[in-house]
Amino acid sequence: MQNESVLLVEDDPSDFRLIQRAFNKLGERFEMFRLTNGDEAIAYLSGDDPYENRGAHPMPSMLLLDLKLPRRSGFEVLEWVRRQSSALSRLPVVVLTSSRHSVDINRAYDLGANSYLVKPATNSQLEDLASQFRNYWMSLNEFPSLAEQPRGMND
Amino acid sequence: MPEPSTLTKPSRPSIHREDIFRRLVDSVTDYAIFLLDVNGNIVSWNPGAERLKGYKTDEIIGKHFSIFYTAQDLASDKPTRELKIAAEVGRFEEEGWRLRKDGSSFWAGVVVSRIHDEQGRLIGFGTITRDLTERRHADLRYRLLIESVTDYAIFSMDPRGYITSWNHGAQRIKGYRAEEIIGQNFSRFYTEEDRAAALPQYVLRTAEQTGHFTGEGWRVRKDGSKFWASVVVTPLRDEGGELFGFSKVTRDMTDRKLLLDELQRHSKELELRVQERDQSNAELEAFAYSVSHDLRAPLRAITGFAEALKEECEGQFSNEGREFLAEITGAAERLNGLIQDLLEYGRVGRISMPLASVNLLDAIHEAKRDLGGLPPGLLTIAVPKELRVRAYPQVLKQVISNLLSNAIKFRRENSSPEVSVVAETQGDTVRLNVRDNGIGIAPEHQARIWNVFERLHDREAYAGTGIGLAIVKRAMARMGGTCGVASKPGEGSTFWIELPQANEK
Numbered sequence: 185m186q187n188e189s190v191l192l193v194e195d196d197p198s199d200f201r202l203i204q205r206a207f208n209k210l211g212e213r214f215e216m217f218r219l220t221n222g223d224e225a226i227a228y229l230s231g232d233d234p235y236e237n238r239g240a241h242p243m244p245s246m247l248l249l250d251l252k253l254p255r256r257s258g259f260e261v262l263e264w265v266r267r268q269s270s271a272l273s274r275l276p277v278v279v280l281t282s283s284r285h286s287v288d289i290n291r292a293y294d295l296g297a298n299s300y301l302v303k304p305a306t307n308s309q310l311e312d313l314a315s316q317f318r319n320y321w322m323s324l325n326e327f328p329s330l331a332e333q334p335r336g337m338n339d
Numbered sequence: 340m341p342e343p344s345t346l347t348k349p350s351r352p353s354i355h356r357e358d359i360f361r362r363l364v365d366s367v368t369d370y371a372i373f374l375l376d377v378n379g380n381i382v383s384w385n386p387g388a389e390r391l392k393g394y395k396t397d398e399i400i401g402k403h404f405s406i407f408y409t410a411q412d413l414a415s416d417k418p419t420r421e422l423k424i425a426a427e428v429g430r431f432e433e434e435g436w437r438l439r440k441d442g443s444s445f446w447a448g449v450v451v452s453r454i455h456d457e458q459g460r461l462i463g464f465g466t467i468t469r470d471l472t473e474r475r476h477a478d479l480r481y482r483l484l485i486e487s488v489t490d491y492a493i494f495s496m497d498p499r500g501y502i503t504s505w506n507h508g509a510q511r512i513k514g515y516r517a518e519e520i521i522g523q524n525f526s527r528f529y530t531e532e533d534r535a536a537a538l539p540q541y542v543l544r545t546a547e548q549t550g551h552f553t554g555e556g557w558r559v560r561k562d563g564s565k566f567w568a569s570v571v572v573t574p575l576r577d578e579g580g581e582l583f584g585f586s587k588v589t590r591d592m593t594d595r596k597l598l599l600d601e602l603q604r605h606s607k608e609l610e611l612r613v614q615e616r617d618q619s620n621a622e623l624e625a626f627a628y629s630v631s632h633d634l635r636a637p638l639r640a641i642t643g644f645a646e647a648l649k650e651e652c653e654g655q656f657s658n659e660g661r662e663f664l665a666e667i668t669g670a671a672e673r674l675n676g677l678i679q680d681l682l683e684y685g686r687v688g689r690i691s692m693p694l695a696s697v698n699l700l701d702a703i704h705e706a707k708r709d710l711g712g713l714p715p716g717l718l719t720i721a722v723p724k725e726l727r728v729r730a731y732p733q734v735l736k737q738v739i740s741n742l743l744s745n746a747i748k749f750r751r752e753n754s755s756p757e758v759s760v761v762a763e764t765q766g767d768t769v770r771l772n773v774r775d776n777g778i779g780i781a782p783e784h785q786a787r788i789w790n791v792f793e794r795l796h797d798r799e800a801y802a803g804t805g806i807g808l809a810i811v812k813r814a815m816a817r818m819g820g821t822c823g824v825a826s827k828p829g830e831g832s833t834f835w836i837e838l839p840q841a842n843e844k
């Protein structure tokens with residue numbers, strides 16, 4: 185298995201720590217790095233300053249995205265990703281948020297989210313989520329290439 | 340004195356024609372037809388004349404025709420004047436009062452024609468008189484009727500809109516007296532803007548082309564004030580279809596118009612207020628929603644780290660420390676329940692609830708399933724299998740679930756809870772009673788239990804958020820139903836909901 189990595193965009197440090205703990209308890213590790221707002225996420229994916237160095241800041245396999253973020257919201261990040269003319273637009277995006285509001289759910293899918301998960305209330309539920317997430321996304325799922333240009337492009 | 344026979348030409352063989360003519364005249368009974376000599380003396384008389392004026396032939400021949408005139412007419416020498424006019428212009432025509440033999444008067448239509456011989460010399464006059472009393476009365480009645488109408492302005496115009504008659508109503512409503520307005524154009528009743536827009540011409544044209552014009556609008560009185568007029572204009576045509584004018588009936592509807600305007604203003608205001616209320620409701624919902632979600636983030640942290648602490652550090656705690664940790668976890672769970680109920684309460688007020696036909700018994704069983712395993716014998720259900728109500732399925736289930744969990748929760752000490760669910764049909768309404776043998780509710784508390792966060796007991800006795808019944812009440816209102824409670828402290832409570840019965844799916 186290729187070494188997959190997840191970019192988690194989560195502004196709440198407590199949520200981040202608990203999510204990280206749940207994933208760590210799975211034992212086997214995959215890379216997860218965290219950003220705390222929408223602007224940073226877009227800068228990272230674009231490779232803008234201070235993230236030019238792809239050696240230190242590799243392109244993630246997928247995005248785990250909170251919706252309620254400072255500066256640009258998760259919706260805006262999602263919209264930005266899908267709007268890219270490069271292969272980046274293929275990036276799998278999973279929403280992980282506290283909102284169960286159908287307006288939010290529908291909007292996320294309308295904008296091209298690949299999955300929508302709600303943050304559980306307890307640790308054990310969170311650990312269960314982490315385990316199933318890993319099993320599905322890191323084992324079953326095939327990731328697209330983010331380097332190969334989409335066919336039919338002019339350049 | 341010329342004999343009637345001399346009026347015709349004796350040399351022509353027209354004796355038969357003359358005879359036929361005489362017979363014709365003699366047969367006419369509706370018209371008085373008689374001849375006068377040059378001086379006005381009567382020389383012939385027909386049955387119509389006898390009927391009309393009351394004189395027999397032999398008593399009237401030779402008499403002067405002024406015998407038919409009133410004293411007033413005689414005083415002004417009217418008979419002589421009439422003959423003079425007829426002699427000069429060939430014909431005199433008028434309507435006026437005449438007298439019968441018995442002295443009574445009638446309204447006569449009179450035509451006097453000059454008769455001359457071949458040389459053009461005057462030899463007499465022919466007179467035709469009709470009794471127009473009835474017609475005059477009819478006309479008069481009609482005119483008086485229209486004139487006396489005061490609630491409606493009724494007036495007539497010529498084809499170009501110049502006023503030809505005017506009634507009391509017109510005077511009352513528009514302020515002009517007949518003598519000052521007759522001959523004026525009706526466009527002066529319109530506002531300047533309407534005149535500039537050629538509305539008066541449009542009104543007449545429409546009436547002429549379509550047979551009538553009806554409309555409402557502001558019109559101007561003599562004093563310049565305005566009134567709201569309801570108008571009907573009808574074209575007047577003679578027997579040949581030729582337009583000779585218009586009649587116009589105008590009603591002053593200002594009071595009604597003002598009332599309507601006010602009504603409209605009120606309804607607009609009401610609409611605005613409803614909008615404002617809807618908006619503030621929506622804002623309140625949005626507020627509750629975002630508070631609920633923002634409250635959840637720190638709550639997840641409290642729960643999560645308390646659990647992590649327990650998992651990783653429990654061994655280092657004293658018994659008291661472990662109790663404190665349990666308190667933290669319990670409080671976090673309660674807060675979570677509160678937020679969930681609050682969200683549900685908001686959701687019930689917010690979501691659209693398309694009502695459908697729902698099987699009541701199915702809904703009860705689903706609600707029961709949500710409550711988890713209940714001890715056998717606790718719940719008895721008496722609801723007809725086919726009974727259906729109009730409701731929104733998920734919300735109805737939630738309502739029943741809330742009522743069941745309350746009924747089970749508020750049990751009396753040292754007594755096993757018994758809950759019965761019974762449906763009754765009253766006309767088109769289905770009532771579902773949820774009866775328990777629990778602690779009951781004192782009458783003074785029965786109204787407040789439906790409010791949000793309203794609790795009658797401390798947490799240690801009965802857990803709960805105090806939102807369950809508020810959700811029930813809100814949900815029932817949203818579904819067009821009602822709810823209530825009957826209870827005696829110590830004997831239990833019966834909570835009920837009512838919904839319209841639904842027909843088969």
